[in-house]
Amino acid sequence: MIISGFYAAAHVTQSLILTLIGVLLALLLTVDEAVRASALLLTVYTGADELRQQEKRNVSPSLTRV
Secondary structure (H helix, E strand, O other), X not given: OHHHHHHHHHHHHHHHHHHHHHHHXXXXXXXXXXXXXXXXXXXXXXXXXXXXXXXXXXXXXXXXXX
């Protein structure tokens, strides 16, 4: 009886540990994907900002007068 109780407790503990490892891995993957997505957005935004700056520099003064 006591031995089967230890086995049951060990099984529950092992299941909890494996579940926690799975949750941590899922969070790490989610964080990794979020970091990649934000880096991509930052790159796109920075590229768009550079294009705007180039457009401002390339516009001739005669076109800016109204």
